Amino acid sequence: MDETVQKSCWGVTAKAVIGFAGIILLAWLFSGPASAAMIVAG
Structure with a gap:
């Protein structure tokens, strides 16, 4: 039972x-590499 829970969690x-990662990729595609880097950096 623990294995099932662990797989589900992963x-x-x-x-x-x-x-x-998809959200970051979309941000990069729409706004350009510099803006995406600023978003990731906070």
Whole structure:
């Protein structure tokens, strides 16, 4: 049972990371590399 929970947790984590990367990529495509770098840097 622990294995199932662990796999599920990693699936959610992977989706979150991929989603975040997608958002950064879209920001970069629409606003250019310099603006995206400022967004990532905070």
